[in-house]
Amino acid sequence: MSELKNISSLDSLPLGEMSDRTEWVIDKNLIPILNQVLDPEIPVLTILDMGVVRSAIIKDDEVIVKITPTYSGCPAMDVIGEDIIIAFKNEGYNAKVELVLSPAWTTDWITEKGRRSLEGYGIAPPLDAIADKEVLLGGKKLVKCTNCGSTNTKLVSQFGSTACKALFKCSDCQEPFDYFKCL
Amino acid sequence: MKNNNLYKYILSIADNTLILGQRLGELCGHGPSLETDIACTNISLDMLGQARNYYQYAAKVKGGNTTEDDIAFLRKEHEYLNVLLVEQPNTDFGYIMARQFLFDVYHLLFLQELQKSKDQTLSAISNKAIKEVSYHYRFSSDWIKRLGDGTKESHQRTQNAVDDLWTYTDELFHQTETDKAMINDGIGVDTLKFKSEYYERANKVLEEATLEIPESRYFQKGGKQGMHTEHLGHLLSDLQYIQRAYPNMKW
Numbered sequence: 197m198s199e200l201k202n203i204s205s206l207d208s209l210p211l212g213e214m215s216d217r218t219e220w221v222i223d224k225n226l227i228p229i230l231n232q233v234l235d236p237e238i239p240v241l242t243i244l245d246m247g248v249v250r251s252a253i254i255k256d257d258e259v260i261v262k263i264t265p266t267y268s269g270c271p272a273m274d275v276i277g278e279d280i281i282i283a284f285k286n287e288g289y290n291a292k293v294e295l296v297l298s299p300a301w302t303t304d305w306i307t308e309k310g311r312r313s314l315e316g317y318g319i320a321p322p323l324d325a326i327a328d329k330e331v332l333l334g335g336k337k338l339v340k341c342t343n344c345g346s347t348n349t350k351l352v353s354q355f356g357s358t359a360c361k362a363l364f365k366c367s368d369c370q371e372p373f374d375y376f377k378c379l
Numbered sequence: 380m381k382n383n384n385l386y387k388y389i390l391s392i393a394d395n396t397l398i399l400g401q402r403l404g405e406l407c408g409h410g411p412s413l414e415t416d417i418a419c420t421n422i423s424l425d426m427l428g429q430a431r432n433y434y435q436y437a438a439k440v441k442g443g444n445t446t447e448d449d450i451a452f453l454r455k456e457h458e459y460l461n462v463l464l465v466e467q468p469n470t471d472f473g474y475i476m477a478r479q480f481l482f483d484v485y486h487l488l489f490l491q492e493l494q495k496s497k498d499q500t501l502s503a504i505s506n507k508a509i510k511e512v513s514y515h516y517r518f519s520s521d522w523i524k525r526l527g528d529g530t531k532e533s534h535q536r537t538q539n540a541v542d543d544l545w546t547y548t549d550e551l552f553h554q555t556e557t558d559k560a561m562i563n564d565g566i567g568v569d570t571l572k573f574k575s576e577y578y579e580r581a582n583k584v585l586e587e588a589t590l591e592i593p594e595s596r597y598f599q600k601g602g603k604q605g606m607h608t609e610h611l612g613h614l615l616s617d618l619q620y621i622q623r624a625y626p627n628m629k630w
């Protein structure tokens with residue numbers, strides 16, 4: 197990991213830019229390349245679907261990509277940084293990846309296409325924050341089973357196979373499935 | 380060092396998450412059930428991730444060749460500045476949840492304030508962490524209620540845990556010289572501002588859990604000055620083993 201140190205270090209990040217949204221530009225020409233990079237843990241989602249790319253620009257022959265981590269300890273972030281550099285290298289670009297912590301990533305940044313891909317992959321996409329609370333705390337039946345579509349589902353555990361998921365079970369078809377928690 | 384107070388302040392925050400993260404990580408493969416095992420290690424992962432963000436910043440503040448790994452793994456016991464609560468050992472699940480709950484209530488209130496810090500990096504890290512910690516709090520407070528209001532056995536064990544760990548709660552609000560200097564600079568959190576809210580929130584959940592609120596007025600402190608209970612040394616020997624056996628490993 198040593199040469200990728202800059203990915204997960206704050207060193208390269210000018211502090212003043214932390215919440216400056218005017219800097220959030222994704223160069224259109226770079227989108228096809230960014231779309232080649234997938235979330236290593238949910239390989240049906242591109243990093244753009246996931247909403248982790250804050251900006252991607254070309255500056256002095258170098259591509260600078262800023263990404264937001266999903267969870268503080270998410271081990272996928274190092275891999276994503278590495279994959280971005282490789283994807284750009286294959287297209288003849290030198291890329292640098294920087295980590296932006298604030299504003300914090302939210303599941304609202306997952307695109308509509310991303311939500312459909314999640315569902316197709318067997319992970320129920322996040323509801324809105326209020327519904328999420330009702331599901332995880334109040335035991336309300338709002339999460340749709342990814343197998344049969346029933347909302348007769350129940351929470352098994354607030355924590356699932358990765359940091360971003362909760363474990364559910366369908367009371368109709370009996371299948372267990374993951375739910376992507378609101379963050 | 381010019382920024383010595385800031386450096387020590389960052390460590391005091393980071394060490395809490397590192398040490399509790401390590402404690403929870405010890406449960407990997409040893410949790411009482413698959414779901415609780417996965418939950419505890421997920422919470423551990425969040426906390427270690429937060430710790431890493433803080434240590435990277437601390438390394439930058441210290442400057443020179445210091446790395447996040449040096450800070451996390453190569454200090455001596457008395458150089459760790461975590462509170463005593465988080466280093467208490469894993470005994471039974473009631474104890475683990477009581478420790479988590481008593482810390483989570485504090486952690487949420489603390490991060491809420493740290494978001495307002497003049498220090499942009501600390502503010503950014505807490506802005507991220509608070510979302511994760513609200514899930515931790517849901518988990519631990521739910522379990523306190525289930526265990527307290529559960530069987531006779533689970534009630535008694537959780538009550539014992541709360542009685543025991545209560546001793547360490549006052550330290551959460553103890554302010555060192557470093558804390559005071561950082562509060563003055565608008566960087567640090569004035570924990571005394573939410574001390575009564577902490578106990579109100581904790582008491583409310585304990586009452587719901589049919590547990591008694593401890594009456595003990597005897598409190599223990601020292602962790603924030605590097606004076607630890609006998610448990611930390613054992614934890615560190617585990618935590619530091621790889622880094623000492625194979626020096627210069629990267630996180």
Ligand SMILES: [Zn+2]
Binds near residue numbers: 342344346366367370
């Ligand atoms: Zn179903």
